[in-house]
Amino acid sequence: WYHDNLTRHAAEALLLSNGQDGSYLLRKSNEREDLYSLSVRGKDSVKHFHVEHSGTSFKFGFNEFSSLKELVMHFANQPLIGSETGTLIVLKHPYPRQVEEPSIYESVRVHTAMQTGRTESDLVPNAPSLGTKEGYLIKQGRIVKNWKTRWFTLHRNELKYFKDQTATEPIRALDLTECSAVQFDYSQERVNCFCLVFPLRTYYLCAKTGIEADEWIKILRWKLSQIRKQLEERNATLSS
Numbered sequence: 001w002y003h004d005n006l007t008r009h010a011a012e013a014l015l016l017s018n019g020q021d022g023s024y025l026l027r028k029s030n031e032r033e034d035l036y037s038l039s040v041r042g043k044d045s046v047k048h049f050h051v052e053h054s055g056t057s058f059k060f061g062f063n064e065f066s067s068l069k070e071l072v073m074h075f076a077n078q079p080l081i082g083s084e085t086g087t088l089i090v091l092k093h094p095y096p097r098q099v100e101e102p103s104i105y106e107s108v109r110v111h112t113a114m115q116t117g118r119t120e121s122d123l124v125p126n127a128p129s130l131g132t133k134e135g136y137l138i139k140q141g142r143i144v145k146n147w148k149t150r151w152f153t154l155h156r157n158e159l160k161y162f163k164d165q166t167a168t169e170p171i172r173a174l175d176l177t178e179c180s181a182v183q184f185d186y187s188q189e190r191v192n193c194f195c196l197v198f199p200l201r202t203y204y205l206c207a208k209t210g211i212e213a214d215e216w217i218k219i220l221r222w223k224l225s226q227i228r229k230q231l232e233e234r235n236a237t238l239s240s
Contacts (some may be wrong), residue, residue, distance in 0.1 A: 003069075003155045008037070008048065014095065017215055018133075021235035026051065026068065040080065042089035044086040044211045048098070048159065049080065054138070086114030133219050135212070136165075138190070140204040147206070157227060159196075174198070177227050182220040196220070 003011070006027040015023050019041045029035035029050065036051040038060070046208070051057040051071070063069040073093050079088035132152040138162065141148065150161040150171065157177055160170040181197040185204060192213040193206040201209055207213035 001096055003095075004028065008039075011037075011039040012046040015039060015046050016044075016211065017219060019095055020093060022090050023095050024091050024093070025095040025128075040091065042087050044065050044209050047089060093128075096100070126133075133216065136214065137161075137218075138206040139218070140188070152205075154223070157223060159220070174203070179220075179224060182217055182224060184217065 001025065002025070003025050006014075006025070008027075008030070011025060011027055015025070017189070021042055022040070027037050027039060029037045036053060038051050040047050040048040040049065045230075049060065051068075056063045056066075058068060060071055063071075063074070064065065065074065072094070076093045079090045083237060085090060085116050113215040115122045132153075132155050134151070136149055137152050139150045140146070151165045151167065152159065152161045153170075157175065159174040159176060161174075162170050178198055179196050183194060183197075185193045185195040188204060188206070190206045192208065192210050193204060193215055194217050196203045203217075209214060
């Protein structure tokens with residue numbers, strides 16, 4: 001979970017797009033050679049904490065640790081104060097460097113989701129899901145235009161929604177190869193809404209925050225771009 005040359009912006013992009021509450025990584029600080037930054041996701045934002053390396057120990061606030069593992073184990077059980085508002089953050093999920101992700105932000109590439117434990121040795125690959133995401137969204141009904149909260153999961157080219165997080169059978173599974181567009185929607189009375197355009201229906205969804213809506217839009221658009229790219233490559237191969 002040490003990312004050598006990751007910038008502050010890229011760290012925020014990774015943790016917000018593919019992380020969860022308690023996801024963290026370590027990177028070099030831009031300020032001093034002996035300084036590192038511990039980037040941790042809490043709620044809908046990423047906090048950055050200085051970690052000073054003295055050569056024999058790691059200093060974090062008023063605490064000093066003989067190793068990074070000792071630091072992580074300490075804060076896996078004792079929360080950090082995330083901001084002036086008193087947000088509590090616990091180090092739960094190390095974000096591994098060996099993971100590739102969708103290019104949602106400029107130089108950030110991620111393609112494999114990871115299921116992580118509390119320590120580095122607990123990392124377990126959860127292949128082969130590509131660019132996965134899940135969470136609650138509020139969906140507008142098709143006939144009766146009421147809004148209901150549903151649990152959404154995105155795996156490969158399929159977006160499913162369930163009655164809630166505990167349900168095992170989806171209400172519907174949407175094939176993204178049939179989706180023509182994903183975009184913010186301002187026609188609704190609600191805020192943080194976006195829509196998915198299919199041939200027979202446009203789905204209207206709302207997230208709790210603008211950041212969350214933006215995350216869904218970015219990863220869904222990346223999915224569509226990958227689908228188009230694969231289609232173009234297949235057509236090019238057939239024509240040749």
